[in-house]
Amino acid sequence: MTLGWAIVSVGRHADRRMAPAIRQAQDADLVAVYSRDRARAEEFARRHGARVAYDSLDDLLRDSRVDVVYIASPNHLHAPYAEMAATAEKHVLCEKPMALTVEDAVKMVQACRRHGVRLGVAFHLRHHPGHQEARRIVQGGALGTVALATAMWGVGQRGVVFPGPRTGREExxxxxxxxxxxxxxxxxxxxxDLLRFLLREEVIEVAAVTDAHGSERPLEYLGVMALRFQGGTLGSAFCSRRIPDPRNDCHLYGSQGRLSVLDTLSMTLQGILEVTSRILTTSQTYQPPDDVGMYRRMVEAFERVVQHEEEPDASGVDGLRAVQVMVAYGESARTGRAVRIEPVEA
Ligand SMILES: NC(=O)c1ccc[n+]([C@@H]2O[C@H](COP(=O)([O-])OP(=O)(O)OC[C@H]3O[C@@H](n4cnc5c(N)ncnc54)[C@H](OP(=O)(O)O)[C@@H]3O)[C@@H](O)[C@H]2O)c1
Structure with a gap:
């Protein structure tokens, strides 16, 4: 069965990755797009072959051809837009971070459950075949007990220390x-989310330092976090907008061996999986680089979820867990203290 998709907010990510992904995915029909500006919605719809353009979200949600709403709006709008979509009985695939507060994330999960629709979060790295293989390897025990897990995703412009403020629709x-x-x-x-996915463990404590600096630079360009997972693994993660030559890798160090995914934390499906352990030594390269591959796989996976009434990967609860870590990271960076994360039911 083909599902009708709608894109809510037609910014850079929807334009470069997700509209092409929906167009390329099997059994997905790009029905509708929404922008605050009608001309922009129409131009986007024409370029990506959507059937109809809306400048009213209410009108889009009344369109019976729409089964799935993909929300690619600024982060503070994820929660209200997801609740509107759920109330209109549309399935929701929401961009990350799913919400800005734990309370909003809980409400999103509850609203989708109440209205009998699926809520997925666009953690596309879960749809990299190398990450999926790595998760199977970890679960199969080839690394033994994982003691340390690290991940880094940075971007930057050569010669630029702090990029200037953004303008226009990206402000x-x-x-x-x-x-x-x-x-x-x-x-x-x-x-x-990638570390949670690979380890199948929750983060229970976060200690963060960032380069945020009062009102002059309220949002960080570089963040470093130490993580404690509930199974005992310790972790670290680095995120940045000021590293032009990053190594966007993830490494897991276990009692029996080591697993690395190299250059896979990216929007492009690419990179290498390497495992060196007592029972398994393997290397796999993912090429040629595919700019839309992970997103197409994510769309197709969400279609299966809707059609077979399965739990999405990543689910709304996964989105909630990432929001808890993001909020704890902010608190830790502000207070200079490690922050415990308590279980929250949704
Ligand atoms: N998973 C991934 O790989 C990935 C990658 C990039 C981004 N993302 C996520 O995708 C979402 C969109 O990111 P983006 O980079 O595409 O954003 P963007 O290009 O900066 O903007 C998204 C769109 O939101 C609308 N918008 C902007 N300001 C608004 C406001 N104040 N109120 C209401 N609407 C406003 C604009 O569309 P209109 O003016 O046309 O309404 C804008 O084009 C974010 O949540 C981001 O975290 C995910």
Whole structure:
């Protein structure tokens, strides 16, 4: 069965990755797009082959051809837009971070459950085949007990220490009340979710330092966090907008061996999986680089979830856990203290 998709907010990510991914995915039909500006919605719809353009979210949600709403709006709008979509009985695939507060994330999970719709979060790294293989290897025990797990996702421009403020439709990224965090909201939550995905363990404590600096630089360009997982693994994650030559890798060090995914924390499906352990030594390269691959796989996975009434990967609860870590990271960076994360039911 083909599902009708709608894109809510037609910014850079929707344009470069997700609209092409929906177009390329099997059994997905890009029905509708929403922008605050009608001309922009129409132009986007024409370019990506959507059937209809809306400048009213209410009108889009009344369109019976729409089954799934993909929310790619500024971060502070994820929660209200997801609740509107759920009330209209549309399934929701929401961008990360799922919400700015734990309370909003809980409400999103509850609203989708109440209205009988699925809530997924666009942690596309879960759809990299190397990460999926790494998760199987960890679960199979080839690394023994994992003691240390590290992940890094940084970007930057050569010669630029602090990129200047953004303008126009991207300005929201520089406002704490809209973005929620700086490098953490953009990249760090992906690191945290990838570590949770690989280890199948929850983060129970966070200690963070960042380069945020009062009102002059309220959002961080570089964040470093130490993580304690509930199974005893210790971790670290680095997220940045000021590292032009990053090693965007993840490493797991266990009692029986080591696993690395190299250059896979990216929007492009690429990189290498390497395992060196007592019972398994393997290396796998993912090429050629595919700019849309992980996103197409994510769309197709969400379609299966809707059609077979399965739990999404990542689910709303995974989104909630990442929000808890993001909020704890902010508190730790502000107070200079490690922050415990208590279980929250949704
Ligand atoms: N998973 C990933 O790999 C990935 C990668 C990049 C981004 N993302 C996520 O995707 C979302 C969008 O990111 P982006 O980089 O595409 O953003 P963007 O290009 O900066 O903007 C998104 C769109 O939101 C609308 N918008 C901007 N300011 C607004 C405001 N104040 N109120 C209401 N609407 C506003 C604008 O669309 P209109 O003016 O047309 O309405 C804008 O084009 C974010 O949540 C981000 O975290 C995920």
């Amino acid at each position: 929201w990224w520089d406002h704490p009340e809209m973005a929620g965090a700086g490098a953490m909201a953009a990249y760090g939550v992906h690191c945290v």
